[in-house]
Amino acid sequence: MISSLNRIIVIGRNTLTEAVRQKVLNVLLIFSLVLVGSSVTVSQLATPGLDSAGLFDAQIKFVKDFGCGAIGLFGFFIALLSTAQLIPQELHNRTIYTILAKPVRRSEFLLGKFFGIVLLVALCVALMSLAFAAALYWQELQGLQATEAIYSQNPNWHTDPVLANAYNHDVQQIILQTRDPQLIEAILLIFAKLIMTTAIALLISTFATSSIFTIITTFMIYLIGHLESTAREFWLAGGANASIWQSGLVGFISLLIPDMNSFTIVDEILAGNKVPWSHALNLMGYADVYIVVLLAVSIVIFNYREI
């Protein structure tokens, strides 16, 4: 058991090393530049004299939306492209023979590869989150400076209790938004969705004959996963004269393909609404169950594959 785990870890670490040495992480440099660039651009659009809280509310909201959106998008491409070429590349280069000729089970090989991509995606999300945090901190500084500049136009702003209170309130508002602990919840949910995408791509790649097939099919499943809840609402809950086979098809699809749309709860967090941790944990549990099932099916298919 322990040696099995060790082999999975060795293969996982090797997969991560490969990605790092092939400069996959350079993508993150582009991410950081885009994030910082957009953040600066938005703050330059600010017109002095506007209500400070309202203005910075919009700016911070933009940076949060943009940051989380970019983490999800860049993470999606890293997860999908890295996973799609895992097995085809091993087969093409015949490195898979050298590994499977050692005392390594096929399931260990597959789980090791998956573990490697999970590490890679985790590393990427962590680094992108750091850049995101830096961009938010920069926004906070800008906001505080601008707020002070607006209030300091009145010479009595320190002594006047009403002004001082209003100032403190505005400062609190800015800090509350930029240091929102719910953002951690949002990033964890994005991560769970990325790992689910990885597991889907891995499953497809166990029987696919090319990376392109894996990429396109995973992308389709990802889209269906986003649309299925709408379809389900329309055909099932809405009772819009759905025939049995229509209802059956929608039910079958929603069982087969994970509901990606439920992760759009991240948008609620970004809009400033409270999403309880229990709900987020439920969603992560849902993702975990799907991931375990997807991995189990992947192992079964891969065990029978001719290599």
Next chain:
Amino acid sequence: METSAPVAAPFAAETIGLTKRYPLTWKRKVLVALDHLDLQIHPGEVFGLLGPNGSGKSTTLKLLLGLIVPTAGEARIFGLPTDSLEARRRVGFLPENPYFYGFLNGDETLRFYGKLCGVTGPKLEQRIEELIELVGLQNGRERPLRSYSKGMLQRIGLAQALIHDPDLLFLDEPTAGVDPLGSAQIRDLIIRLKKMGKTVIFSSHLLEQVQEVADRVAIFSLGKKVLEGSLESLLIERQSTQINVPADLSEEQQQRLREALGQAGIDSQDIRFTRPHLSLEQLYLRTVQAQGDPGPRNSPRT
């Protein structure tokens, strides 16, 4: 009460009616890659698999390694099922035209494969030192494998196959694309492994080399084993005897020998005097080594 009969030592590798067919769905045909192969290889033996491309040699090796599943028949390694971890612990494999992870250097490659085999810590580091020395890759330790020449890749391939000190080695075309000197070194390595008591099963197109190292060979054609036996039994022409004398015989000397052999009852019409030929390989090795070339230069692929 059960009584256990004395168990004979298992073969290092054994196949019984081993068959592999690939259905070609679109052409509605079946490709027979290997057809009812029966093979028994003893521990400590060097066994050569010969045959043209596509004759079933690589398929045999892959089946023995449990990398592919037979359509019929069975294969065993030291009496164990080929797909068991226990069997794989006792087996080392060098694939044909090996390609490893180009982003790893020589030491990292051996460390990776060593850990997969459960070799760790100081034992692994010591083993890496020994193998680097054994295959002569001192100058490839820090270089990424993507910059290796073909000969270097073959040698790191041999080292990774040996990392867990297996009892049985499968070498698929170990000398393909390697220069004659490197190829001779691989041949010498096989001889050393044999002396260490290892079993080696290898395929090669270099018949002369096979002849130099193999105890037994099997010749494959169109997925079937068409000939098998020890080199001694297969190659010796029992109807003639060769006598080597360390001199260039004159006509007169030849005539006197004819007379002497005639007295021994041999028809003088059937006696031929020829000069032994060097093989081209022997000539090449003598010439290159006379120039003081220590071995393969490990030059990067050009």
